[in-house]
Every structure is written in C-alpha cells, then in structure tokens.
Amino acid sequence: MSTDVLDRGVAQAEREGNEEGKQGARGTALDLICAKLQSPNYQAYELSRLVTLEIATQVVHMRSLNFTVEEVYIIHWLGEVIKALRELRHSIMDTEMLRERGDVVNWEGEAIQHLIATLVDWFVAALKEAGLEEVERNNVMRHYRDLALMNEDQLRREIEAFRGCTQ
Numbered sequence: 001m002s003t004d005v006l007d008r009g010v011a012q013a014e015r016e017g018n019e020e021g022k023q024g025a026r027g028t029a030l031d032l033i034c035a036k037l038q039s040p041n042y043q044a045y046e047l048s049r050l051v052t053l054e055i056a057t058q059v060v061h062m063r064s065l066n067f068t069v070e071e072v073y074i075i076h077w078l079g080e081v082i083k084a085l086r087e088l089r090h091s092i093m094d095t096e097m098l099r100e101r102g103d104v105v106n107w108e109g110e111a112i113q114h115l116i117a118t119l120v121d122w123f124v125a126a127l128k129e130a131g132l133e134e135v136e137r138n139n140v141m142r143h144y145r146d147l148a149l150m151n152e153d154q155l156r157r158e159i160e161a162f163r164g165c166t167q
Helices: 004-015 029-038 044-064 069-102 110-129 134-166
Strands: none
Touching (some): 044 069, 110 134
C-alpha cells in the first residue's frame, strides 16, 4: 500500500464540494490551513473547523483500512497525525485568545499619547486652514478640551464594553 491512501480523504473532501479544500492536484486541507494561518486576518473558528474536518477525514481513513501489517502501521501513523492536528487546533485557539487580549487601549501609553497629539495637531491645522483667527481657534480648543474631559470616562467604559462584546 502506498502513501496515496493517506491523501485519499482530502481528495474525497474535494470531490464532495469542499471549495476551500481545492488547492490543485497536490493541495491538502493542511495547505489551506497553513495559508490561512499566514494571513493576519484569519478567523480562528474557520481554522478550527478546517482542522476538525481534517481530523474527521483522517478518522475515516483509519476506519477504511484493514489490519494487515502495513495498514496497522498506517493506522498508528494516522493516530499521530490526529494528535498533531488536535495540538494545532489548541494552538490556534490559544493564539486567538492572545490576539484578543492584545486589543487593549493603554490610555497612558506612548502610542496612544502620540496618536492623540497627532489628531489634535491635525485638528488645529484644519482650524488654521479654515481661516479661523487665533482667538477663535483657542475658543474652539477650550470647548473641545472641556468636552473631552467631561466624556473621557464614558469613552473608556464604551471601549471596555466593546472589547467585552468581541470576546
């Protein structure tokens, strides 16, 4: 028996209309998973589903084999492949949890302070380009500062609430 038995499940999934699994003659679901992992915008649930599909495919392979000496080795090897796929799925979910934790606003951090300063500079430049005199610009900036101070706590709560909704 050759190793083409090991690839049979992926080919079967492709024949059954799995559009995502179509990667050409040598393409496999693992190739698709690796390609999606390289994308910074991958969806963890989608990758987890693909890994689960690959695990199911390997189980189907195992069940289709007999217990000849050669096929027992293949069954053992497929069991190791399934273990590796489970670890991959856990890794994907762990990475997703880390990515979600990374989406935090550090209000006192240098990056956010730079962002705010840049936005204020742009706002002042827009006021100048609009032809407002210095007294008018200062008046607008005072009102803006007061508005920002009044609403800062609410903005922080809204951002934290948004973050809670995305997890």
